[in-house]
Amino acid sequence: MGIRAGPAAPTKSRSTPWVSLAGSGKGSGMDAITLLKNDHKTVERLFKEFEKAEKAGDDKTKSSVVGSIIEELSVHAAIEEQEFYPAVRQAVPTVKDEVLEGLEEHHIVKWTLSELDGMDPGDERFDAKVTVLIESVRHHVEEEEEDLFPQVRKALGRKRLGEIGDAMEELKKTAPTRPHPRAPDTPPANVATNKASGVLDRARTGAKRGAAKAKDKAKNKTETAKEKAETAKKKAEAGKAKGRAKVKAKAKA
Numbered sequence: 464m465g466i467r468a469g470p471a472a473p474t475k476s477r478s479t480p481w482v483s484l485a486g487s488g489k490g491s492g493m494d495a496i497t498l499l500k501n502d503h504k505t506v507e508r509l510f511k512e513f514e515k516a517e518k519a520g521d522d523k524t525k526s527s528v529v530g531s532i533i534e535e536l537s538v539h540a541a542i543e544e545q546e547f548y549p550a551v552r553q554a555v556p557t558v559k560d561e562v563l564e565g566l567e568e569h570h571i572v573k574w575t576l577s578e579l580d581g582m583d584p585g586d587e588r589f590d591a592k593v594t595v596l597i598e599s600v601r602h603h604v605e606e607e608e609e610d611l612f613p614q615v616r617k618a619l620g621r622k623r624l625g626e627i628g629d630a631m632e633e634l635k636k637t638a639p640t641r642p643h644p645r646a647p648d649t650p651p652a653n654v655a656t657n658k659a660s661g662v663l664d665r666a667r668t669g670a671k672r673g674a675a676k677a678k679d680k681a682k683n684k685t686e687t688a689k690e691k692a693e694t695a696k697k698k699a700e701a702g703k704a705k706g707r708a709k710v711k712a713k714a715k716a
């Protein structure tokens with residue numbers, strides 16, 4: 464599916480063609496390529512963490528790291544697809560093929576992420592799936608950083624990249640945090656679906672974290688009660704031993 468850069472966005476606030484909205488002037492001013500490269504560094508750190516946990520056979524860490532990978536890559540794909548790729552395609556028509564390839568790579572990554580989303584480290588395919596995901600993302604990052612980004616930097620310039628960076632930074636606050644491989648990945652359709660998915664994903668993540676917190680709290684309570692019972696038992700046994708020693712001492716006397 465190609466990127467359509469012209470149509471007006473479906474929201475009232477977006478009265479100009481959506482690709483020109485990048486740059487509200489309210490962001491940190493980080494340029495788009497630096498922002499995307501920082502995201503790449505974040506996921507690479509997570510990949511290394513996973514590989515370390517895999518070697519150590521640490522399922523708990525593997526599970527939480529994969530949760531973070533799912534969240535990071537879902538947000539990253541959404542902001543790149545909604546703001547960066549369309550703006551780039553509009554300004555640098557010669558990179559059309561690279562952008563289309565990037566979209567296809569995102570699509571495959573989102574499918575893998577959505578499968579991992581319902582899997583457990585105990586599943587025999589879990590590690591293999593994460594390994595393939597890591598290989599795919601590293602390949603995608605290499606292509607973007609070595610081929611696409613230099614061409615884009617040259618063609619767009621600092622000011623425009625700053626505007627797109629601001630728009631992506633803003634979109635990060637509401638973007639989907641879970642993978643949606645069946646959802647549209649080009650404008651204008653992805654503008655509305657990303658917004659709706661972002662709300663649902665964040666509610667779901669919030670509920671999940673709340674449940675995990677409550678579970679931890681209950682576990683801690685049970686452990687504290689067990690420790691208290693153990694201490695009381697030890698005290699009672701010590702008291703009994705003391706009593707028996709007293710009786711023995713009396714009998715000897």
Ligand SMILES: [Fe+2]
Nearest residue numbers: 543565603607
């Ligand atoms: Fe990408």
